[in-house]
Amino acid sequence: MLLEYFQMIDRIIAVNDDVTELSAQSTVPEKSPVFEGHFPGMPLVPGVLLIETMAQASGFLVMTKTGFKLMTFLVGVKQGKLRTFVEPGTPLDITATLEHDGSGFAVTKAAIKSEGKNICDASLTFKTLDFPDAKFAKMIADRAAELGLPSQFLPK
Amino acid sequence: MSTFDKVADIISDTSEIPREEIKPDSHTIDDLGIDSLDFLDIVFAIDKEFGIKIPMEAWTEKVNNGEAATEDYFVMKNLCTRIDELAAAKA
Structure with a gap:
């Protein structure tokens, strides 16, 4: 997890067969420039980055569902609840569930837990659009592969 | 409850447009002023309510290509x- 580079997911752990659920893991780094400002002497992961973490897990789920033919853009956050502080070194278990696969959009429910304790959850809405070009699409799929997305879900 | 009443209720709940302002001849964009983001929420709610998948991308493409007018889909x-046609096709 590199907060300052928006690399929020360390590993994709599993995707179910019909590509409606994805689980992932990350560990909050001990040090990050983000913690220098949020907050000096009291480092906490900003809530917006927890939302971003859920959005990235959801994005990988939706893009996997489309065979990496469409890219996801977060456009809505509903019922977002940030339930507790998240400190450096915290292990995160992230889940994303596809709530609706619409025409040009998708809705997920996502959550983060740490050692069984609820950290945050939200309903997220995404627009789905074509990738800007094939090279960009490959870069995203390659990143998913690096994170451990099983090969049967990757573009051939 | 009719399809119109269900859809009007969804729009009113989602966009805070007063229910009484939503008429059969209302254009959802030009008259009711629903923006694209609210429309996503409305389509999501309609898809769930009727068990369908409104083909928004195909409709938009037809409008953009001049094959259909916005009134054909958005009044x-x-x-x-x-919606009734899509629900019937699915049944």
Whole structure:
């Protein structure tokens, strides 16, 4: 997890067969420039980055569902609840569930837990659009592969 | 409850447009002023309510290509007709 580079997911752990659920893991780094400002002497992961973490897990789920033919853009956050502080070194278990696969959009429910304790959850809405070009699409799929997305879900 | 009443309730709940302002001849964009983001929420709610998948991308493409007018899809009474057609096709 590199907060300052928006690399929020360390590993994709599993995707179910019909590509409606994805689980992932990350560990909050001990040090990050983000913690220098949020907050000096009291480092906490900003809530917006927890939302971003859920959005990235959801994005990988939706893009996997489309065979990496469409890219996801977060456009809505509903019922977002940030339930507790998240400190450096915290292990995160992230889940994303596809709530609706619409025409040009998708809705997920996502959550983060740490050692069984609820950290945050939200309903997220995404627009789905074509990738800007094939090279960009490959870069995203390659990143998913690096994170451990099983090969049967990757573009051939 | 009619399709119109269900859709009007969804729009009113989602966009805070007063229910009484939503008429069969209302254009959801031009008259009711629903923006694209609210429309996503409305389509999501309609898809769930009727168990369908409104083909928004295909409709938008037809409008952009001049094959259809926005009124064909986005005036309330026409939207409800399309929803009924999609629900019937799925049944």
